[in-house]
Amino acid sequence: MSIGSQRWMRALIAAGGLWLALFAASAQAQVWSLSKPQRQAYLRYYAPIILHRADENNGKIGRDWISNFDFDRDGNFSNNRNNWMQTPQYIQAGGNPNSAYANWRIRPTLYTALIEYMEGGSKSLVLLYHVYHASDKNGDAIHDWERIEIHVRGVAGTPGTLGEYVSNTATTLHTEHIVRVYSDYTDLNFMQTATGRHLMVWQADENGGWPNEREHEIHYVQNPYSWISGRVAMGSAKAEVDITDDDDKKNVHYVFVPEDSSAAVAGWNARPLAYATAASQYSGRDSGDGVNWSGVPRVTYELQDLADLHRSSWQGAYWQQNWTADVTDDILLESPILDESGGVEVPAGLHRFYLGSRDAYKSSQTDGREGFAHKKWFWGSYSAERNSEITYSSDDCGGFAGLCLDSFGWSRGAVSGRYDSHGNYWWQHDYFAHTGQINSSEHYEAGQWLGANWYRAEYGGFDGRWVQLFDDRPNDQPIAPLVLRLYLPDDRCTDELWVTATAVGGQVPYSFSWTDAIAYSPANYTPNSAIVPSYALALVTLTSADGQVRSQYVYHEPDCGGGLGGVLQ
Structure with missing residues (x-):
C-alpha cells in the first residue's frame, strides 16, 4: 500500500471512529426513563x-x-x-x-x-x-x-x-x-x-x-x-x-x-x-x-402489582401458609423487593421461592399448579405460537436450562455473564423480549434476551416485575373487628404446651407478641406459635395494622388424667 493510500485509510478510520463516537454520544443523550406516574399511565392506557x-x-x-x-x-x-x-x-x-x-x-x-x-x-x-x-x-x-x-x-x-x-x-x-x-x-x-x-x-x-x-x-x-x-x-x-x-x-x-x-x-x-x-x-x-x-x-x-405477591412465597416469610415445596425457584435478586413506602420486603441475594399452589381443602394440599414467578411468561421464556396446537405439542424454549437462543444466538447466561445460572437459578433481570415473529426451531425464539445492564436507570431501563407501582388501597377495604383465636393440642400431659394463635379481621400485616412463653414464630407470621412452660401464665397480644389490639392468657398445668391441662383465661 502506498504512503498516500495508508494516509487515506488512517483518515477513513479516524473519521469512522469520530462518527461512532458521535453516534454513541447521540444514543447516550437519548437514554431516558419514565417516571412512576408515566408508568402507571401506560399500564392504565x-x-x-x-x-x-x-x-x-x-x-x-x-x-x-x-x-x-x-x-x-x-x-x-x-x-x-x-x-x-x-x-x-x-x-x-x-x-x-x-x-x-x-x-x-x-x-x-x-x-x-x-x-x-x-x-x-x-x-x-x-x-x-x-x-x-x-x-x-x-x-x-x-x-x-x-x-x-x-x-x-x-x-x-x-x-x-x-x-x-x-x-x-x-x-x-x-x-x-x-x-x-x-x-x-x-x-x-x-x-x-x-x-x-x-x-x-x-x-x-x-x-x-x-x-x-x-x-x-x-x-x-x-x-x-x-x-x-x-x-x-x-x-x-x-x-x-x-x-x-x-x-x-x-x-x-x-x-x-x-x-x-x-x-x-x-x-x-x-x-x-x-x-x-x-x-x-x-x-x-x-x-x-x-x-x-x-x-x-x-x-x-x-x-395492582405482580410484585405484591413475591414475599408470600419467599423462604424468609411464612410461605407454608400459601404455597408448597412441590415447586421451587431460586432467584438471584440484584436489588431488594420493596413495598410501596420503600420498606424492604425481600433483601438482595440468592433466595428460594416456594411456588406450589397450596389448597388447604384438598387431601393432597395442592392441585399441582404453580405461582406466576414459575411461569415461562414471567421471564419471557416461552415458545411463541400463532395458533393453538390442540395436542399441546409445541417446540420448547428452554430458557432456564440456558438452551433458548435469541435472534442474535445468545442465551440468557451469555447476555448476563452468569453462565452458572443455567439450570440452577434465575437472575432477577433475566427477560426475553419477543418480537412476535415465529421461529419454529426448537430452542430458538425471535427477539432478544435483554442485556446485562438493561434495567438500570442510566441505561433507560426499568424492571417492574419486582416493583410495586400501585397503592394497595387499604382505605377502600372494609375493616372488620379483629379476632384472636388460640388452638391447643389435645394431649396436655406434657411439661410444655404448644400453642398456636391466628387472627381474623383487622388489617394485615399482623404482629404477635408473647409474654412468659417461648415464641417459636417471627412476630409477623400468621398463624403464630409459642411454647408455654408448666405452671406459667402466658400472655399473647395481637396487633393489626389498623391499630386494633387483642390479648388472651394461657395457663398450662400438666394433666395426664384426661382433663384440661391448658386453661384459657
Whole structure:
C-alpha cells in the first residue's frame, strides 16, 4: 500500500471512529426513563377489555367474576378455592353488615408489571396483565393464571403519542402462548378512546370440559369495536363475538373494564362490584345461554402489582401458609423487593421461592399448579405460537436450562455473564423480549434476551416485575373487628404446651407478641406459635395494622388424667 493510500485509510478510520463516537454520544443523550406516574399511565392506557363467558347456572352465581388474591380478607390464599365456592351466599347476603361475608372485598383485579428498555435511541415497553380467578375447572382447582402481554414501541412518554404503536401481543391459552403482530388487523381490535387504547379479548368460563373453549383460556376478539358498540347500542342484539381459533361466535356474559379509563367506563356504563349491589351484578348464565347485550353486567376492575405477591412465597416469610415445596425457584435478586413506602420486603441475594399452589381443602394440599414467578411468561421464556396446537405439542424454549437462543444466538447466561445460572437459578433481570415473529426451531425464539445492564436507570431501563407501582388501597377495604383465636393440642400431659394463635379481621400485616412463653414464630407470621412452660401464665397480644389490639392468657398445668391441662383465661 502506498504512503498516500495508508494516509487515506488512517483518515477513513479516524473519521469512522469520530462518527461512532458521535453516534454513541447521540444514543447516550437519548437514554431516558419514565417516571412512576408515566408508568402507571401506560399500564392504565393499554389495559384490556375482557369480554367474558360465564358458567353460573346450577347454584354457581358469581363464580366467573374476576377477583383479587385476598378477596376474603383473611390473608390466607390456601383457602381461596373453598371460600370462592361461597359467592352465592355472598350475593344472597345482600349487603348485610352482620353477615360472615361483610368483610369480603372482591375487587376484580389485574396484576400488572411494566418492563422498560431502550432499543438504540428508541424506548420500548412490555406491559403484563395477569387475570386472576380464585378457582378453575368447575371449582376443582385453585388459582387460575392467565396473562395478556402487550409490547409497545416508539414510546415518547405520553401514552398514545403519534409514532407509538403496539408491535406485538401474547395471550395465554393453557400451556401455549398465542401471539399477534401489529399487521394482524383482523385479530387485534382495540377500543380506542380519549383515555385509552384497550385490546379486546374474550375469556372462557371455568368449565373444564372438551371440546368447547374452557378453563378461562383467552382468545383475541375478531370484531372491531365499532361493530360491537353498534350491537350494544341496539340493546336487543345478542351478546356474542368472533374469536381466534374458532369459526363460531361465542357468547358474552360479562364485560370487565379498567376503572381508570373514564371514557371506557362511560362507554360500557360499567360500575364497581360492591357487596351491597352484587345481587344485580352477576350473570347467572350457563355457557350455552344466549343473552342480549342489555342483560350483560359491566364491571370495572383495578390494577395492582405482580410484585405484591413475591414475599408470600419467599423462604424468609411464612410461605407454608400459601404455597408448597412441590415447586421451587431460586432467584438471584440484584436489588431488594420493596413495598410501596420503600420498606424492604425481600433483601438482595440468592433466595428460594416456594411456588406450589397450596389448597388447604384438598387431601393432597395442592392441585399441582404453580405461582406466576414459575411461569415461562414471567421471564419471557416461552415458545411463541400463532395458533393453538390442540395436542399441546409445541417446540420448547428452554430458557432456564440456558438452551433458548435469541435472534442474535445468545442465551440468557451469555447476555448476563452468569453462565452458572443455567439450570440452577434465575437472575432477577433475566427477560426475553419477543418480537412476535415465529421461529419454529426448537430452542430458538425471535427477539432478544435483554442485556446485562438493561434495567438500570442510566441505561433507560426499568424492571417492574419486582416493583410495586400501585397503592394497595387499604382505605377502600372494609375493616372488620379483629379476632384472636388460640388452638391447643389435645394431649396436655406434657411439661410444655404448644400453642398456636391466628387472627381474623383487622388489617394485615399482623404482629404477635408473647409474654412468659417461648415464641417459636417471627412476630409477623400468621398463624403464630409459642411454647408455654408448666405452671406459667402466658400472655399473647395481637396487633393489626389498623391499630386494633387483642390479648388472651394461657395457663398450662400438666394433666395426664384426661382433663384440661391448658386453661384459657
